[in-house]
Amino acid sequence: MAECTLWSLGPYEGLLKQCITTVKARGHKALAVELAEFAAERAYAELKDQGPINAIFAVPASQQGQRFRGFSLPQIMETKLAEKSGWPSLEQKLRRVYRSSTKNSQGLTKGDRLQRNQAMLTDVDKRANLGTLLLLDDVVTTGATLGRCVAQATMQGFENVVCFALAELPPE
Numbered sequence: 001m002a003e004c005t006l007w008s009l010g011p012y013e014g015l016l017k018q019c020i021t022t023v024k025a026r027g028h029k030a031l032a033v034e035l036a037e038f039a040a041e042r043a044y045a046e047l048k049d050q051g052p053i054n055a056i057f058a059v060p061a062s063q064q065g066q067r068f069r070g071f072s073l074p075q076i077m078e079t080k081l082a083e084k085s086g087w088p089s090l091e092q093k094l095r096r097v098y099r100s101s102t103k104n105s106q107g108l109t110k111g112d113r114l115q116r117n118q119a120m121l122t123d124v125d126k127r128a129n130l131g132t133l134l135l136l137d138d139v140v141t142t143g144a145t146l147g148r149c150v151a152q153a154t155m156q157g158f159e160n161v162v163c164f165a166l167a168e169l170p171p172e
Contacts, residue, residue: 004150004161007046009039012139012167020073020138020166027069032076035166039136040080043164047134048085050162054131056081057090059149073138073166081136090133094156132160140168 010016023032047053058074066072082089133153140146140163150161 004163006140006146006163006165006168007043008140008165008168009042010167011170012141013170016167023073024065024069024138027071029069029071032071032073033080036073036076036080039077039164039166040084043077043081043134043136044085047162047164051160052131053085053087053134053162054158055090055094056085056087056134056136057095057149059135059137059145074136077136077138077164077166081134087134129159130157132162133158135161135163137163137165138167140165142169 012020019031019035022028023035056078058072058078061069061072061074078089081087135146135149135153137146146163146165150163153161
């Protein structure tokens with residue numbers, strides 16, 4: 001498994017939670033762009049001196065959420081961070097293995113998510129060392145989705161994976 005580090009703007013509570021919920025539940029694209037720009041600034045400030053980032057990739061949104069909103073908050077984050085940093089986005093042919101086959105994770109228990117994600121791991125041709133992948137997500141709740149993406153990145157040949165999220169659920 002690749003070495004993995006998680007960075008976030010803060011806990012999923014208070015104003016940060018309200019902003020993310022407004023974007024996800026109401027499809028507020030202007031707020032999504034503002035959050036993504038802020039996240040890109042913070043991510044770049046935190047990660048620019050941590051070593052080379054060889055590719056960045058937004059964790060895929062659920063198909064249901066994507067259809068409802070018409071946009072993906074992590075994808076906007078990826079676009080803004082690529083513009084800010086000059087780091088390349090993950091090439092298209094490597095992106096397909098990260099998409100979830102299910103429509104929605106909402107309401108699933110942590111065990112259900114972990115079991116589903118284990119079943120979705122797809123073996124891919126391992127390449128030579130691809131370096132460091134930066135995964136971007138909006139909220140980390142159980143870590144199951146990021147765990148699946150880290151496993152996919154390892155199988156593709158990334159030695160290090162850095163995850164950056166707007167927020168993470170505080171420990172219980």
